[in-house]
Amino acid sequence: MPKRFDIQLVAPSGYAEDRAACHRGIERLQAAGHRVHGTEVVDRVLLRFAGSDAERAADINRLADPDKPLPDIVMAICGGYGAIPLLDRLDFDGLAARFLDDSSVLVGHGDFTAIQCALYARCGIGSLHGPMLVQDFGAGYLRENTWRHFWQTVTSPRTEASWVCGEEQRDLLVEGTLWGGNLSALCSLAGTPYLPTVAGGILCVEETGEQAWRIERMLFELKLAGVLDNQRAIVVGGLGGQRVSEYDNGYDIEHALQRFGRACGLPILRGLAFGHGPDKWTLPFGAPAVLSVADGAASLTASGYRYAGAVDGGPVAPA
Structure with missing residues (x-):
């Protein structure tokens, strides 16, 4: 039986303009047997952002809470702009303590690059530069090669x-x-x-x-x-x-x-x-x-x- 993953959605940048793509991506992940958490972030909108700076930073800092289990995968819903104002708000010490000895992985691209760089620079935490919820898993046509290579990379120490x-x-x-x-x-x-x-x-x-x-x-x-x-x-x-x-x-x-x-x-x-x-x-x-x-x-x-x-x-x- 294939392993089913807990996937936590985060929204550190722009809001999800295409709600249909959001729901399509969530449904695809769920149909493959995975458990998707944090779906409420797809409905947050403040100006061009997926919520306030405090709310979006809290998405990441919540991962540092030792009383909450880490998900298998932390996935950004989309890019845009908004990650860089969060960097001074992130709990790097707490994140380092949780992630360095855990197998949980973070994935995203575009504006999420700022989060990835900061985590690596401040904590030595690696991540995956890869597909996101809206434009990839929620696309009208799901690219099989994108899907398969993502899961191959997520489930293997070599790619x-x-x-x-x-x-x-x-x-x-x-x-x-x-x-x-x-x-x-x-x-x-x-x-x-x-x-x-x-x-x-x-x-x-x-x-x-x-x-x-x-x-x-x-x-x-x-x-x-x-x-x-x-x-x-x-x-x-x-x-x-x-x-x-x-x-x-x-x-x-x-x-x-x-x-x-x-x-x-x-x-x-x-x-x-x-x-x-x-x-x-x-x-x-x-x-x-x-x-x-x-x-x-x-x-x-x-x-x-x-x-x-x-x-x-x-x-x-x-x-």
């Missing part, structure tokens, strides 16, 4: 992603700590105690809706802030939503990455589906990883990270 990066990419083999996430969220933490210092890292970045010049500017911000010092490679995920104007004279995201690649001197790989976008791999933030490229095929393997527990008979499939 792998593979993709085609093109013949023009030079062969590569590097080892390092896997980390990163949403590019604008990472930049918002530069110069703060909430951005981790990762030596020998494999930095993964993704973004949506930002113009090519803004992508280039944010990458340079990380470089000038010293964040890229001692990184071994940069893996670029989806960068959708760019528009090329007449003023750009043909300058687009390809030019932006080429220009930045020459300036930073690090290998930059493209084509890994993570973060925003309908299909996504689940990446363990803070895990030891191996990145390899041979003959235009890339693979990223991570191991030794926090996972919720083994499942007998494979991942629980959606109804």
Whole structure:
């Protein structure tokens, strides 16, 4: 019998505009046998946020309460904006005491990157950069690969992603700590105690809706802030939503990455589906990883990270 998980929903950022997607995601998780808690957060709305700063921080701090059992999975409902104002409100000591010796995992992407970075920087708590309730599990069409890779990663201490990066990419083999996430969220933490210092890292970045010049500017911000010092490679995920104007004279995201690649001197790989976008791999933030490229095929393997527990008979499939 496959293991059934307790899943706690949290809403540290924007509110869930698509309520139908919320309920669809909850129903899918429940139909697969999992127990979903905290469903009341999907109904909270204050301005553009899923409740007040105090309410949203309480979602996270409640996990530090030693009198309450930790769920198997803590899942953000959606991104948007709102996580960074919570960081000074979080009980990092309490969270560290609960999570460091427990198998409970946190998962999300986009604005949730700020929470993930802060937890790793202040507590050494790893997490999963992966699907969320609204846009992934609640999507009109559930992507089977996204679902299956998430459960494979959640239930195993090792995971792998593979993709085609093109013949023009030079062969590569590097080892390092896997980390990163949403590019604008990472930049918002530069110069703060909430951005981790990762030596020998494999930095993964993704973004949506930002113009090519803004992508280039944010990458340079990380470089000038010293964040890229001692990184071994940069893996670029989806960068959708760019528009090329007449003023750009043909300058687009390809030019932006080429220009930045020459300036930073690090290998930059493209084509890994993570973060925003309908299909996504689940990446363990803070895990030891191996990145390899041979003959235009890339693979990223991570191991030794926090996972919720083994499942007998494979991942629980959606109804």
